[in-house]
Amino acid sequence: MDDEKIMQIDVPEVDMDGANSDLNNILFKSVTQSVDDLAEAIIEQLLVDERFKKIFKQPRDNDQRKERRLLSRQKNKEQQYLLLEDLVAQDNKGLASSIKADQFAKEYLQVVDILYRELEAEYDDFPVEHQKTNPYQRYVEEGYSWNVRTLMRIEVFMLTLLQHSTPAFLYSKEQMSQIRKESPKQIEQRVTRLGREFLFLWKEMDFIKQLKGAYFTRNVQVLVDFFECEDPSIKRFTGFKILKMDANLESLEALSDLFIKLVGFAQRGKLQPNKRDNRPKIGYVEPDIEIVKPSSIAMTKDWSKRSQQLRDAIDYFRRYKQKNTVLYRFQIQLELENSKVTYEQFQKFFGIVNKKAVRPQGFKGYLDFLYFWKENFITQDLIQDMIIILDASSLIDVPEQDDQKAKLRDIPAEFFEYMRMILNENSEIFGDQKPVLKLFPISVMQGKVWNMPAELIIETGDKEKRAFFENCILPYFVYMEIFDVDYSDDIKNRFKRGQKS
Incomplete structure (x- = not known):
């Protein structure tokens, strides 16, 4: 009876399928974690292993062959092939x-x-x-x-x-x-x-x-x-x-x-x-x-002559070293309708222009000049490539009359009118003909490297501009005659400068 009672005691039911599933999950997670830990340990060990590092450094067979071919080709080129263009x-x-x-x-x-x-x-x-x-x-x-x-x-x-x-x-x-x-x-x-x-x-x-x-x-x-x-x-x-x-x-x-x-x-x-x-x-x-x-040959007595001419010009224009000066460059032409203005006529005309300009009542501020005789190779007319030097203090015109305004002078326009007036007064130089006067302001130096305007002020103590005048402007005008140019006018000395005592 007692055994029967015992046999009759209620025992709770157990779900065997669910238990197996939970156990499998636990085991899978454990194994996975172990595998991950082992993989990390293996990789970590491999990375610090010197033998494994050498494997990564070695190129593949194809890369090795390619590199050997390139080196061989470069070596052959250096040893066997050198063209004159390489020299x-x-x-x-x-x-x-x-x-x-x-x-x-x-x-x-x-x-x-x-x-x-x-x-x-x-x-x-x-x-x-x-x-x-x-x-x-x-x-x-x-x-x-x-x-x-x-x-x-x-x-x-x-x-x-x-x-x-x-x-x-x-x-x-x-x-x-x-x-x-x-x-x-x-x-x-x-x-x-x-x-x-x-x-x-x-x-x-x-x-x-x-x-x-x-x-x-x-x-x-x-x-x-x-x-x-x-x-x-x-x-x-x-x-x-x-x-x-x-x-x-x-x-x-x-x-x-x-x-x-x-x-x-x-x-x-x-x-x-x-x-x-x-x-x-x-x-x-x-x-x-x-x-x-x-x-x-350029490197002969003629070159020595020009060198001396340049030194003389530099010494001459240093008289204005302690004065503020301004340079204006023009190309001047005189043209006749049926004939050509000769060198003698042009030279005589400019002699009068310069002589009157330096007078107290002449061209205000006029100090000096330098020029080179050129030629229009199409018309064969003479061109006077000229730089005039003015006192920079004369550029501002202050009239004596109080009712007139002070102004900055327009030197190119003034000098053109000044020359035209003298030309009209001295027509006998040209056989009573009336030449057409043309005046073209151009850059003091025309090369792009200089980047120069048509007028250049050189102030007292400005060593840079003074050096430019002596080392670039004057040499250009002095040495232009070293070229064996076939001009129509036989002018012995085409470069001229002031000749004050």
Whole structure:
């Protein structure tokens, strides 16, 4: 009975499926956490393992092969392939720096730099017509156009060639077999700065051949004549093709021969040109042809004369150093209907203008002048390119009458009326004809690098503007006559300045 009672005791029911599910969840979370912990531990251990780090640093097989090919290609290029274009000088700063150590060369280069900048600003077709110049090369850098920069590189090259010439390529006939074994890098070291610059000039041969005319120095004319007379095809050099040749012993030796020929031509003014047709018979030596007369060399007595003229002008105008002065630049023309105003007539007329202007009752504030006789190459009329110097204190006009206002004077308009009045009073100079007076105010210096107006005030103690007057303005007017320009009027001294005692 008791057992029966026991058997009859109520026991709570248990859900076995739910219990198993909860247990599974607990076990899954536990295993997952353990796996995560183990993974983190493994990764952490791998990251600090030096052997594992090396695996990451090593490139894949494809990357390794690619890198080896690139290195091999670069090595082969350095050892076997060097073109002449790789030797072309990008600039001539080193060459210019060395030649400017010579005082004469420094002065010469400063002057021709000023002249070329001004000529380019004044004449649209200088140094060559715009349409004939590669438009992509006519950039301006530091006030230089590509044209003027190239002109100055020619000047530096030729001046160095004439005064401190070194070979373009240094080699010895007896060492030919040894030189042939040298690497391109060793061959390259045999090429001098003059040689590299010579390659640059050959690159610009087509442009240089266009530099024809009177407004170039002998240096430029010599190089132009050399390129014109020396047929480059005989040496397999034509324009840009030279730069695509391998820089080896044969090509550099040929380049050296041409360079030496140029040195002889520049120093002697004579050249025996190469000719493709009608070559002389064996044993016959063709005589040299004189192209540039040695008497036209700029670095001679004529240059010394201009240098002295410049020093005299600088000393002369220093009399106004303690005075506030102002410069006005005009280009003046006198034109007759059926004839041309001669130099003698123009000179006599200006003599009267200047003589009256400096008088107390003349042109108010007028102190001095300087000018250069030019020419209108189309009409052949004379042009007086003139700078007048005034006392800056005279620029403000204060009338004596109280009812009139003080004003700033219009000097160009006043000077034109002043000259026109004297012209009407002295018509007998021109055979009683009445020339037409034309006066054009222009910048004191026209080159873009100067950025100058048509009038320039130089105040007392202004060293910068005083130096600009002495180092730029005066040299331009003094040295313009170094160019062998064919003017219609035979004027011996085109530069003139005041001549006060």
